Amino acid sequence: MNKPLSIDSADEVAFYDALAENQSSRDVMGNEQLRFLAQELVDRVKQSVTIDWQVRENARAQIRVLVKRILRKHGYPPDMQQRATELVLEQTEVLCQEWVNT
Numbered sequence: 001m002n003k004p005l006s007i008d009s010a011d012e013v014a015f016y017d018a019l020a021e022n023q024s025s026r027d028v029m030g031n032e033q034l035r036f037l038a039q040e041l042v043d044r045v046k047q048s049v050t051i052d053w054q055v056r057e058n059a060r061a062q063i064r065v066l067v068k069r070i071l072r073k074h075g076y077p078p079d080m081q082q083r084a085t086e087l088v089l090e091q092t093e094v095l096c097q098e099w100v101n102t
Contacts, residue, residue, distance in 0.1 A: 011042045011095055018087035022080045029075065037074045041088060044070060049096045064089060 016038040020026050025034065048066055053059040067085045076084060 009042070011046075012038045014091045014095065015041050015088060018091050019076070019084055021087060022077075022083070024077050025080055025084070028077050033074065037070070037076065040074075041067065041070055045088070045092055049092065053096065060089075063092065 012035070016034055019034050019038055019041075020031075029037070044066060045063060048063055050056075050059060053063060064085060067088050068081060071081050071084060072078075
């Protein structure tokens with residue numbers, strides 16, 4: 001995959017990969033906008049994650065709503081928002097232990 005060179009962290013790369021998984025998002029938004037979107041998602045989701053967010057359904061729902069709002073705000077293709085939201089949540093599950101311990 002052709003990633004932009006200015007992604008700052010492994011967390012952003014993981015979110016960028018989730019967002020850029022489908023070709024239409026790369027065609028519509030381009031690498032720079034996807035990079036910016038990945039950065040905002042990392043920042044905002046990191047602020048919202050709590051230690052028990054994975055077991056508390058209301059906390060998971062809040063993260064899901066947050067991700068969907070950010071995707072809409074940046075014009076992420078609507079036909080792919082559901083899949084992108086799922087992928088971002090999967091990445092969050094992998095990365096969250098490090099986030100809540102820092």
